[in-house]
Amino acid sequence: MKNQMKTIEIVEPGLIRINEREKPAPGAGEILLKVKYVGFCGSDLSSYLGKNPLVSYPRIPGHEISAVIEELGADVPESFLKGQQVTVVPYTHCGQCMACRQKRFNACENNETLGVQRDGAMAGYISVPWQKVLSEDALNEKQLALVEPLTVGFHAVDNGMVTDWDTVLVIGCGMIGYGAIVRANLRGATVIAADVDDVKLEKAKSAGANYVINSVRQDLHEELMKITRGNGPSVVVEAVGRPETYQAAIQEVSFAGRVVCIGYASDEIQFKTKLWVQKELKIMGSRNANPSDFESVIRFLKAGSLDETNLISDIVVPEEAGAAMQKWVENPGKVMKILVRF
CATH class of the missing domain: 3.90.180.10 (Medium-chain alcohol dehydrogenases, catalytic domain)
Known part of the structure; x- marks a missing residue:
């Protein structure tokens, strides 16, 4: 009808x-x-x-x-x-x-x-x-459908106040993590991507990740210590939402670092509060996105830097x-x- x-x-x-x-x-x-x-x-x-x-x-x-x-x-x-x-x-x-x-x-x-x-x-x-x-x-129909999911990662990086001085670890390279990698790369940061899937890690490289870690085959802590010369990443973006990835974010971030949490964990998570205080961490949530994030993603897509079929x-x-x-x-x-x- x-x-x-x-x-x-x-x-x-x-x-x-x-x-x-x-x-x-x-x-x-x-x-x-x-x-x-x-x-x-x-x-x-x-x-x-x-x-x-x-x-x-x-x-x-x-x-x-x-x-x-x-x-x-x-x-x-x-x-x-x-x-x-x-x-x-x-x-x-x-x-x-x-x-x-x-x-x-x-x-x-x-x-x-x-x-x-x-x-x-x-x-x-x-x-x-x-x-x-x-x-x-200026964007095609498929690109327009990718704007909102990319904004969530963009917004998280903004919350983390990422600059070109930072080393950023993104845990989870799905769509949200992908957006965070793109934004951190655009900010000039050194970007490390961690995931359990090699295909997603390859996509993370194309998004601008300087280093990738398969946390199933590689020891996350050891690899991070090598890359950061023993300091740990200054910013960690958690884009998975599991107890173990939340705990890894707190454990691996550097002293005086920032942790940005996007993922929702369905289970309660226990943290060693000593790490919060001793490292003097800034731990923040990141939810949805603001109009400025939409504008930033649209500018990025208009620049032609992304093959959406990827x-x-x-x-x-x-x-x-x-x-x-x-x-x-x-x-x-x-x-x-x-x-x-x-």
Whole structure:
């Protein structure tokens, strides 16, 4: 039917179903987008596995968006035109909490991310406030779907205040870690990438990693001591979310170092507090990204420095989404990014 659209829904943990819903109409201040590509991310995987405490079911996942402007609601600025290629900042902010009052909108206490606390973009169409729409015709449709996941790593490096003086260890070379490697390299830092998968480590090299360590075959501590002449990295970015990688970050960072934590660990983690105090560490979380991070990623992609096919593990149509997600569950180390084409 003309006013119906196809949607991908996680009906319950472990079950993805293709349904139809009514096509949305843009309200005042909103833009109706025709979705082109949407990426599956780690939060979608957690939702599929029933491990995301923020998700209720059924839920339409997806917040890594490539789309085209289909229709403009009232009171939308004239700079937006039908047919423009866009991506979307998928977070909300309340404007009232302490994070918002400091203009750290990415950490809003009341944030609702598309595909997590509210239905996402894995649908034929989605209507969003114009303030969240970023138009960029210089990027292709696949690149636009990679903007948001890259921003998370960019933001983490900004939080770590990385400069060309630093040696940065990135633990975990999936999509988020890849973005952190790119950003740290752009800052002029010496970058060390650690992972358990050689394919991802090769991609880390292409992103700008000066050194790579396979922590299954190599001793992480010994290799870091060799590379840093016994000092340890001055910044560690944790992009995995496991107890052992959190502990490694604290243990391996240099004295007076900074640790930036992106990954969510589902289990409680024990630390030796002596290391926090003795090293006088700065340990910080890093959540989502700010508009400036989106602008930085878009500039990077426009410079033509990235072959996006190096990051895309698979492109599927909606009917194949369930099988693709199950494949990711069975081979988590082999997937960088799965895109769904609408």
